[in-house]
Amino acid sequence: MSTRLPQEVEEEDFGPAMSGRGGRRLRGRASSVPKMLLGVVLILVLFVLAVALYANAQINRIRVGGLAEPSRPLHVLVTGSDSRAGLSAEDRRELTTGGAEGERTDTIFIMTIADGKAALLAFPRDLYVTRCDGSEGRINAATGIQGPGCLVRTVRALSGIPVSQYMQIDFLGFRDLVDAAGGVDVCLDAPIADVDAGIDLPAGCQTLGGADALGYVRVRKIDDDLQRIQRQQQFVKALAKKIAAPSTFLNPLRLFSTAGAGGSALTANEGLGLLDLARIAWGVRGIASAGPTAYTVPATPASVGGASVLVPVEDEAAQLFRRFRSGAVLDEVGAAAAPAPEEIDVAVRNAAGVDGLATTTATTFEEAGFTVVEVGNAGQRADTVILYPPGQEATAQVVASELTVDATLEESAEAAVPTVVLGSDAAG
Numbered sequence: 001m002s003t004r005l006p007q008e009v010e011e012e013d014f015g016p017a018m019s020g021r022g023g024r025r026l027r028g029r030a031s032s033v034p035k036m037l038l039g040v041v042l043i044l045v046l047f048v049l050a051v052a053l054y055a056n057a058q059i060n061r062i063r064v065g066g067l068a069e070p071s072r073p074l075h076v077l078v079t080g081s082d083s084r085a086g087l088s089a090e091d092r093r094e095l096t097t098g099g100a101e102g103e104r105t106d107t108i109f110i111m112t113i114a115d116g117k118a119a120l121l122a123f124p125r126d127l128y129v130t131r132c133d134g135s136e137g138r139i140n141a142a143t144g145i146q147g148p149g150c151l152v153r154t155v156r157a158l159s160g161i162p163v164s165q166y167m168q169i170d171f172l173g174f175r176d177l178v179d180a181a182g183g184v185d186v187c188l189d190a191p192i193a194d195v196d197a198g199i200d201l202p203a204g205c206q207t208l209g210g211a212d213a214l215g216y217v218r219v220r221k222i223d224d225d226l227q228r229i230q231r232q233q234q235f236v237k238a239l240a241k242k243i244a245a246p247s248t249f250l251n252p253l254r255l256f257s258t259a260g261a262g263g264s265a266l267t268a269n270e271g272l273g274l275l276d277l278a279r280i281a282w283g284v285r286g287i288a289s290a291g292p293t294a295y296t297v298p299a300t301p302a303s304v305g306g307a308s309v310l311v312p313v314e315d316e317a318a319q320l321f322r323r324f325r326s327g328a329v330l331d332e333v334g335a336a337a338a339p340a341p342e343e344i345d346v347a348v349r350n351a352a353g354v355d356g357l358a359t360t361t362a363t364t365f366e367e368a369g370f371t372v373v374e375v376g377n378a379g380q381r382a383d384t385v386i387l388y389p390p391g392q393e394a395t396a397q398v399v400a401s402e403l404t405v406d407a408t409l410e411e412s413a414e415a416a417v418p419t420v421v422l423g424s425d426a427a428g
Contacts, residue, residue, distance in 0.1 A: 052274060052281075056277055058259075059264075062267055062268070066149045066150075066153040066156065068163060069162075070271075070276070072327070074112070074113045074276070075161050075164055076164075076165040077108070078108075078109055079166075080105070080108075105140045105143045105151060109121055109122040110123075110155070110163065110324065112161075112324050114330055115330070116283065117391075118293060118330075118333070119294070119324070120295065122295070124225045124229060124297065126138050127297060128310060129142075136304075139158075159325075160322075161321060167267070167268045167280075168266065168267040169267075173261075173265025174210070177239075177261045178208070178210040181243055184207065184208050184239050186206065186207075186238060187204065188201060188204060188206070197219035216231070225310060226299070229296050230294075230296075233294035237293075243258060246417065298313040298316035298320065299311055299317075339398065341369035345372075345417040346371070346420060347420065348362045348372060348374070349377060349420065351421050352381075352427045353424065354424075362375045365399075374419075381421065381423045381424070382423050384408070384420070385409075385421045386409050387414075387421065388419070395418055396409045396418045405425050407420070
């Protein structure tokens with residue numbers, strides 16, 4: 001995806017004119033810098049707190065039975081409901097939902113979070129289980145038996161994972177969240193057309209608005225339930241990346257809009273507090289920046305009573321459940337394969353003193369599939385360095401592989417994205 005590159009800004013040259021009385025004025029101003037920085041930090045903290053409080057106020061609260069006491073790691077059951085309740089006739093036409101009655105859970109996964117890391121465990125909707133009332137059948141029907149609490153108890157009985165928080169998003173909420181974030185970028189190897197899901201998408205990279213995004217994660221005719229989960233997990237990571245991007249966080253209007261849409265989209269248990277939301281938000285940021293963090297309950301296709309279902313592979317599932325219960329799965333987050341260039345945002349800064357070097361390098365990155373979010377200048381230096389956010393060393397290595405010089409990798413808490421600072425060694 002091409003990004004228009006801003007003009008490089010030349011650094012100001014403070015030469016001899018700044019000596020004498022002018023120099024004293026400069027030092028006088030410098031003495032007020034700590035106070036200014038303190039004021040800026042305070043404003044930012046208050047702003048972030050205001051955004052969090054605003055999002056929290058929008059969430060619909062319900063009583064959910066079967067939840068465990070909050071623990072470390074935190075285990076959150078997240079579901080997508082296919083209920084048509086509350087949809088107008090116009091909504092049903094736009095989203096192509098049809099008029100099915102009742103409520104089934106279209107998407108089910110556990111988000112396990114600790115220390116800013118998160119991993120997702122998906123439960124296929126056709127998974128054959130013993131539900132909370134003792135009946136056997138597909139797991140997605142559990143909510144329709146005794147509400148969300150039944151699904152919580154069913155998941156816990158199957159996995160042993162002590163779910164302590166519950167969050168649900170419906171059709172309209174999903175659409176509005178994607179739209180508030182400015183759409184989500186996906187790349188399709190082949191076109192997808194499905195009248196029932198209301199989508200007709202060409203092959204190639206494109207930005208999906210809310211309605212098309214909903215169709216994309218719902219469509220079932222192009223693959224089976226397990227492949228559909230993989231598509232949903234990829235989309236969740238792409239959405240998390242979009243929400244965590246500087247284009248959202250540095251845009252107050254978009255940030256408040258996204259926070260409001262995110263809160264309005266959710267129905268959560270009464271005990272979900274502001275601190276829990278902060279932990280979840282930090283975990284979502286981890287999903288956006290880390291390597292593969294999504295898993296699916298191992299299962300095999302079977303036919304039970306003439307119905308096509310998925311039966312858990314007990315030994316494999318038990319091992320996976322154990323890793324999620326203990327949080328050991330989080331030790332693997334970010335340790336797997338590095339992301340592809342198409343998944344990476346990068347900034348480029350010219351510290352070589354050579355006009356146009358950052359722009360030329362940024363163009364090279366774009367041609368390789370990276371998204372360039374910033375181009376500018378930095379203080380002159382001899383060697384090239386890549387500053388990367390905590391936990392993104394693998395991503396920085398992918399960025400480094402595109403350069404023709406050996407770059408030093410440095411972790412930096414101030415870097416929002418991997419930032420290439422081009423030294424004079426890159427001028428050749």
